Each structure stands twice: as structure tokens, then as C-alpha cells.
Amino acid sequence: MTTPTNLTQVELEIGGMTCASCAMRIEKKLNKLDGVTATVNYATEKARVTSENTLDEALLVATVENAGYSATVPPPPQAATAPSDTTPDATPTAADRELQGLRQRLIGSVILSVPVIVLAMVPPLQFTYWQWLSLVLTAPVVVWGAWPFHRAAAVNARHGAATMDTLISVGTSAAFLWSLYALFLGTAGVPGMTHGFSFALERTDGAAAIYLEVAAGVTMFVLAGRYFEKRAKRQAGAALRALLELGAKEVAVLRDGTEKLVAIDDLQVGDEFVVRPGEKIATDGVIIDGSSAIDASLLTGESVPTEVAPGDAVTGATVNAGGRLVVRATRVGADTQLAHMARMVEDAQTGKAEVQRLADRISAVFVPIVIVIALATLIVWAATGQGWSMAFTAAVAVLIIACPCALGLATPTALLVGTGRGARMGILIKGPEILESTRRVDTVVLDKTGTVTEGRMTLVDTIPDATTPAADLLRLAAAVENGSEHPIARAIVQAATDGAGVLPPVSDFANHAGHGVSGLVEGRTVLVGRRAMMSARGIRVSEELEASMREAEAAGQTAVIVAWDDAVRGVLVVADQLKASSKEAVTALRALGLTPILLTGDNTAAAEHIAAQVGIDRVIAEVMPADKVDVVQQLQNEGKVVAMIGDGVNDAPALAQADLGMAMGTGTDVAIEASDITLVRGDLRVAADAIRLSRRTLGTIKGNLFWAFAYNTAAIPLAALGLLSPMIAGAAMAFSSVFVVGNSLRLRRFR
Numbered sequence: 070m071t072t073p074t075n076l077t078q079v080e081l082e083i084g085g086m087t088c089a090s091c092a093m094r095i096e097k098k099l100n101k102l103d104g105v106t107a108t109v110n111y112a113t114e115k116a117r118v119t120s121e122n123t124l125d126e127a128l129l130v131a132t133v134e135n136a137g138y139s140a141t142v143p144p145p146p147q148a149a150t151a152p153s154d155t156t157p158d159a160t161p162t163a164a165d166r167e168l169q170g171l172r173q174r175l176i177g178s179v180i181l182s183v184p185v186i187v188l189a190m191v192p193p194l195q196f197t198y199w200q201w202l203s204l205v206l207t208a209p210v211v212v213w214g215a216w217p218f219h220r221a222a223a224v225n226a227r228h229g230a231a232t233m234d235t236l237i238s239v240g241t242s243a244a245f246l247w248s249l250y251a252l253f254l255g256t257a258g259v260p261g262m263t264h265g266f267s268f269a270l271e272r273t274d275g276a277a278a279i280y281l282e283v284a285a286g287v288t289m290f291v292l293a294g295r296y297f298e299k300r301a302k303r304q305a306g307a308a309l310r311a312l313l314e315l316g317a318k319e320v321a322v323l324r325d326g327t328e329k330l331v332a333i334d335d336l337q338v339g340d341e342f343v344v345r346p347g348e349k350i351a352t353d354g355v356i357i358d359g360s361s362a363i364d365a366s367l368l369t370g371e372s373v374p375t376e377v378a379p380g381d382a383v384t385g386a387t388v389n390a391g392g393r394l395v396v397r398a399t400r401v402g403a404d405t406q407l408a409h410m411a412r413m414v415e416d417a418q419t420g421k422a423e424v425q426r427l428a429d430r431i432s433a434v435f436v437p438i439v440i441v442i443a444l445a446t447l448i449v450w451a452a453t454g455q456g457w458s459m460a461f462t463a464a465v466a467v468l469i470i471a472c473p474c475a476l477g478l479a480t481p482t483a484l485l486v487g488t489g490r491g492a493r494m495g496i497l498i499k500g501p502e503i504l505e506s507t508r509r510v511d512t513v514v515l516d517k518t519g520t521v522t523e524g525r526m527t528l529v530d531t532i533p534d535a536t537t538p539a540a541d542l543l544r545l546a547a548a549v550e551n552g553s554e555h556p557i558a559r560a561i562v563q564a565a566t567d568g569a570g571v572l573p574p575v576s577d578f579a580n581h582a583g584h585g586v587s588g589l590v591e592g593r594t595v596l597v598g599r600r601a602m603m604s605a606r607g608i609r610v611s612e613e614l615e616a617s618m619r620e621a622e623a624a625g626q627t628a629v630i631v632a633w634d635d636a637v638r639g640v641l642v643v644a645d646q647l648k649a650s651s652k653e654a655v656t657a658l659r660a661l662g663l664t665p666i667l668l669t670g671d672n673t674a675a676a677e678h679i680a681a682q683v684g685i686d687r688v689i690a691e692v693m694p695a696d697k698v699d700v701v702q703q704l705q706n707e708g709k710v711v712a713m714i715g716d717g718v719n720d721a722p723a724l725a726q727a728d729l730g731m732a733m734g735t736g737t738d739v740a741i742e743a744s745d746i747t748l749v750r751g752d753l754r755v756a757a758d759a760i761r762l763s764r765r766t767l768g769t770i771k772g773n774l775f776w777a778f779a780y781n782t783a784a785i786p787l788a789a790l791g792l793l794s795p796m797i798a799g800a801a802m803a804f805s806s807v808f809v810v811g812n813s814l815r816l817r818r819f820r
Contacts, residue, residue, distance in 0.1 A: 084141075106119050171217070182206070353398070361376075390554050469783075487768075512663065544572065545591070585630075655685060697722065
């Protein structure tokens with residue numbers, strides 16, 4: 070998404086958001102400023118603010134801080150490396166400190182809470198002053214460990230909102246404060262006091278019971294879920310960092326006729342720079358001297374390098390696979406194709422609808438109702454003359470039975486068990502938002518190179534003429550190709566060395582850019598290359614070999630001619646091979662109700678040939694990276710819910726745009742980071758398993774949420790009527806937690 074030139078834009082890094090409603094609240098505050106349009110992305114924790122007027126960064130930061138959150142303006146990016154809206158966090162320490170703080174709170178809370186829970190639940194362990202030890206251990210957990218929840222609850226309260234944080238804060242505080250009342254003003258603090266469980270429905274003043282295990286346990290469990298959520302969300306900008314790291318860091322610039330190595334930041338439009346074989350091209354430009362083959366597979370997905378000569382345009386971050394090149398820079402920094410792709414990734418991520426957690430959506434209604442019921446219970450019991458002790462006991466019972474221990478466990482436990490099982494199967498699922506997409510997906514778009522195919526060139530056929538042994542044809546061709554770094558040459562050499570071992574020496578080697586190679590082997594001048602190379606030397610290809618070449622090319626393969634002694638001796642056919650598991654994988658995806666579509670930058674003939682082999686009916690070929698995003702958007706505009714499976718940098722924007730992005734783990738870091746699910750093994754069959762596991766995990770989460778609320782909600786009327794003591798409320802809450810954990814553990818049996 071390109072910002073119009075008449076608009077100014079500022080990006081803010083936001084801290085302190087705990088749910089999607091926080092992002093909405095900040096967005097509303099910023100949009101109230103005169104002439105300002107703001108969007109806040111909860112997933113990436115960034116706000117993008119645009120205006121026709123000059124933006125006051127200090128005012129923007131102050132507005133966010135007044136809403137109860139933190140905001141910083143990242144330092145300006147280096148002009149030659151990235152555009153402002155794609156630069157990764159220049160100061161990631163704030164987010165790292167937040168994650169580190171959560172980790173410390175979690176570890177401290179676990180160490181302190183476990184003894185409290187054990188003492189409360191196992192009466193034989195309750196020694197003379199056990200309740201006072203529990204108080205000493207619980208106080209830091211409720212005050213320090215639960216501080217993020219208390220702070221978020223206070224922020225929400227100031228804006229008249231209530232979330233799961235509100236219920237956690239109110240519930241744990243009520244349990245802790247009531248325990249203080251029972252210890253200091255009631256009879257719970259007397260030496261020798263023990264807890265016994267009684268499930269009888271009877272009225273009690275509760276002054277002899279403490280509920281410290283409730284306060285400590287809820288804090289510990291919910292902190293665990295929050296920590297794992299934050300750790301996963303911290304990786305949101307990794308795709309952009311990986312994209313920008315693809316570029317070269319230094320460049321050999323020609324100045325006054327000599328080469329000078331400078332940082333990429335110092336490269337300017339119009340500069341001429343040298344690119345040697347094997348080096349990355351520093352930025353977008355035009356070749357002014359030299360010929361070579363350019364490996365653009367990281368950016369375009371093309372398995373075959375492109376031959377280039379003076380006057381041809383080249384793209385930054387692609388690799389020079391052949392000779393020395395001199396390139397004139399035409400675009401640098403924010404204008405390069407690499408930077409544009411980074412913008413596409415972020416725009417797709419920003420535009421993707423953020424799915425608010427199910428627990429937050431339900432608690433937005435549930436929490437205020439519970440608080441109202443608790444207050445009503447307190448007032449009614451006091452007004453009927455039952456006494457404030459009885460009234461407060463019933464009110465606390467309402468809060469405790471509604472305290473979201475099971476609710477806090479519902480998503481994290483299912484997610485952790487499900488993703489843990491997935492990891493053992495080679496499936497990495499990034500978060501609960503992804504799971505909802507898997508249930509709705511009806512179309513799956515498959516990238517060809519590296520996903521359906523192996524993604525590397527291999528020799529698939531050796532076709533000699535009637536007078537030449539196949540072994541000699543391959544051996545002599547490989548001897549000459551051994552002097553080249555071209556991927557087609559590597560495939561021929563690999564096939565020859567696997568079969569024959571040592572290749573004969575070559576002399577007078579020459580690389581004929583864009584045509585082929587030649588060299589003297591065993592007294593013969595061997596030529597390996599295209600038709601044009603043979604035609605230029607007056608060498609004719611026989612009708613039989615010509616027919617074989619046409620057949621190979623119709624199947625999307627590359628045919629290389631081998632000649633010596635002024636005669637064509639045969640043809641070597643090189644291709645990107647189909648993965649053995651691809652056909653079975655497509656069948657499995659169809660069985661899940663998905664319609665497969667093959668999407669590739671390769672030529673139509675190659676794509677249709679591959680599609681026919683694996684059973685895919687629809688093919689979209691010869692598309693550039695930006696077109697892949699357009700294809701996904703077009704399908705979405707048709708009402709389809711799209712899953713995208715790919716492995717290259719060129720797939721990253723489409724993976725981010727799709728409703729469900731799945732990256733092959735054998736692909737690039739950019740594709741993996743931009744995706745929602747990573748298939749570690751690189752086996753396409755795992756994609757079907759990933760969707761099945763995701764759907765099963767989502768079903769488990771929804772089941773957990775239902776039972777978490779069902780247990781608590783069913784008991785709230787009993788607590789309000791004074792028939793449920795806080796102890797029984799705590800026991801019911803604990804049982805609901807055990808049920809939720811047990812239900813989640815069933816995912817370990819997924820096959």
C-alpha cells in the first residue's frame with residue numbers, strides 16, 4: 070500500500086496492549102485528533118498514522134500514553150536498506166524487556182504457588198502454622214506476579230471496559246483480601262487450623278476459611294498463557310527482518326576507474342558497481358558490461374537462472390551465477406523490488422482481520438455480569454438482615470466461582486498440547502488465530518517450485534544419437550560443464566559424478582554467455598548448450614533429437630545439446646523433479662474438502678505438466694511476485710477462504726495475504742516467518758495433517774471454553790443464594806481446570 074505523496078506518515082511502536090480491544094481503543098483516541106487517520110495492528114504492536122498536515126510525533130505519543138499505553142517512534146531507517154514502513158524494530162529491547170519481565174513473573178509465581186496449592190489441597194500436609202506460610206508465599210504472587218493484570222484492569226476501568234484481565238484482577242484480589250480478613254479478623258488464623266473439603270450446600274460466614282491457593286493458582290496459570298502468547302507475537306516482525314537481511318551489506322563501486330568497497334547505505338542512483346560470480350547484486354539496476362546467468366529463485370521462485378547481457382535489468386538480492394558484471398544502480402533503498410516486497414508483506418499482515426481471542430470476546434459480556442451479580446448479592450444479603458459477613462461470603466463465592474482459571478487454561482493448554490504434538494509431526498502452528506482459519510478454508514493455492522516439486526534441477530534423461538554411448542555423452546558433457554557454476558551445469562555434473570566418479574580434465578574452457586560452454590576434452594572440442602550455439606557453428610540437430618527436445622520442452626523441461634567433431638551427439642534433459650509425495654498430498658487435501666490450485670512463476674507448459682501428474686485441475690502460471698498476492702486477493706474477492714502453501718521469498722507476501730499461510734520448512738526464512746503454519750519436513754502431505762490437527766485443536770479450545778463457562782455459570786446462582794461457600798467454589802473452579810487440562814491432553818493421541 071503506497072501512501073499518497075500529499076500525506077505524511079508516522080509509525081509508532083505500541084506497548085502494553087493485552088487484547089484486540091486495546092488496539093481499538095488506541096485507534097479511536099488517535100483518530101479523534103484533527104486530520105489524523107490511524108490504524109493499530111495488535112499482532113505487530115504498531116500504529117500507522119497518516120495526515121494531510123504535519124504530524125506532531127510528541128502529540129501522538131502523548132495521546133497513546135493518555136490512553137494508558139506506551140508508544141515510541143522508531144529511529145529513521147537507513148535510506149539505502151529499507152523503507153520506513155518496513156524497517157524492523159531498531160530498538161527491540163523494550164519488547165524483549167517486556168517478555169523477560171513476564172518470564173520472571175511466571176517463574177517466580179510457579180515457585181511460590183505450587184507449595185500453596187499443595188498445602189491447601191492435601192490436608193495431611195497442613196502443619197500448625199501452614200496458613201501463615203501460605204500468606205507469605207501468596208502475597209508476592211498476587212501483588213507482583215499479577216501486576217500486569219491489575220494494571221490492565223485499571224486501564225480498562227478508566228475507559229469503562231472490562232476484559233478477562235478485569236476478572237482475573239478482581240477474582241484474585243477478592244480471594245486474597247477475603248483470606249486476609251479470615252486470617253486477621255476471623256478464625257482462620259488460629260494455630261492448628263486445617264482445611265477440609267465439604268461439598269454440602271449450606272450457608273456459612275466463611276470467616277474460618279482462606280482461599281490463597283485460588284489467588285496464587287489463577288495468577289500462575291494465566292501468566293503461563295500470557296507469556297507463551299507474548300513470545301509467539303514477538304516474532305511478528307521477523308518476516309520483514311528476514312527480507313531486508315537478504316540484501317547485500319557491501320558493494321564494490323567503480324569510482325574514477327577503480328573499485329572501492331563501500332557500505333550499501335552509501336550506494337546512490339547512477340553509481341556503477343561490480344558483481345563477481347557467486348555474489349549478490351546489491352540493488353536494482355541495468356547491466357552495462359558483462360554477461361551471466363542470474364539466479365533469482367529466492368525472489369521469483371524460478372528454478373532456472375535467467376541469462377542476462379548488457380542492457381538487461383537486474384534485481385537486488387539476486388545472485389550472479391556466472392561471469393563478472395558491471396551494473397548501474399537505478400533504484401536504491403525504499404524504491405527497490407526487495408523493499409517493495411517487504412512493504413507487501415507488512416501491508417498484507419496489517420490488512421488481515423485480527424481475530425480477537427474467544428475468551429476475551431465472551432468475557433466482554435461475562436465479566437460485567439459477574440461483577441453486577443456479586444454486588445447485587447452483597448447488597449441483597451446485607452439488606453435482608455443476614456449480616457455483612459454472610460453477605461460478603463456469598464459475594465466472594467460468586468467472584469471465585471466465576472474466576473477464570475479454567476478460562477485462562479482453555480486456550481493455552483489446548484494450544485500447547487496441540488502445537489507440541491504438531492512439532493513432533495513436523496508442524497509448527499503459530500497461534501490460536503490461525504486455528505480459526507483452518508476450519509473455514511475451502512481453497513488451497515500451491516506454489517510449484519520447492520513445494521510440489523523438489524526446487525532443484527536434476528538430470529532426468531540422457532538421449533544419445535545412434536553412434537554414441539550414453540555414458541560417453543554424459544561424461545564428456547559433464548567434464549566441460551564442471552567449469553561452470555550454472556545450476557543446469559551442476560545438475561549434469563552431479564549426475565555424471567554419481568555414476569562415473571572422476572571426470573576427465575578439460576582445457577581451453579570457454580563460457581559463451583546465454584548460449585552454453587565449450588572445452589577440449591580427450592582431444593575433442595566439446596560443445597554443450599542451446600540451439601543458437603550449434604546454429605552459429607553450422608552444426609545441425611537431427612530430426613530424431615529435435616523431436617525429443619520438443620517433447621521435453623512441452624513437458625516444461627530444459628533440453629541441452631551436446632556436440633563434438635562438428636556433429637550433435639545427443640541431448641541431456643534437465644528438470645525440476647516432482648516430489649514423490651505430492652500426488653498423495655493433493656488427494657489428501659481434496660479429501661478435506663479443499664480445491665487445489667497450482668500457482669507458479671514458471672511457464673504454462675511446465676506448470677500444466679506438473680499439475681496433470683498430481684491431479685490439479687486449475688493452473689495459474691507465469692505470475693510475478695506481486696501477481697501472486699493479486700491472485701490470492703482475487704480468490705478472496707470471489708468469496709473463497711484461501712490457504713497458500715509456498716517456500717520462497719516470492720511467496721511471502723501471498724502467504725501473509727492468504728487466510729491461512731503454510732510454508733515449507735525447507736524454504737526460506739522469510740516465507741516461514743510470514744506464514745501461519747510451518748511444515749518442517751518439507752513434505753506436502755504434512756499440509757493435510759496440519760489442517761486436520763489445527764481443526765482438532767480449535768475444536769478442543771471451543772470445547773474447553775464451553776465447559777469452563779458451563780461449570781462456573783451453573784454454580785453462580787448457588788453462590789448468589791448463599792448455598793455455595795467460597796471453598797466449594799474454589800473446588801468447583803479447580804475441577805473445571807482439571808477437566809480442561811484433561812480434555813486438552815487428548816490431543817496427544819492425534820495421528
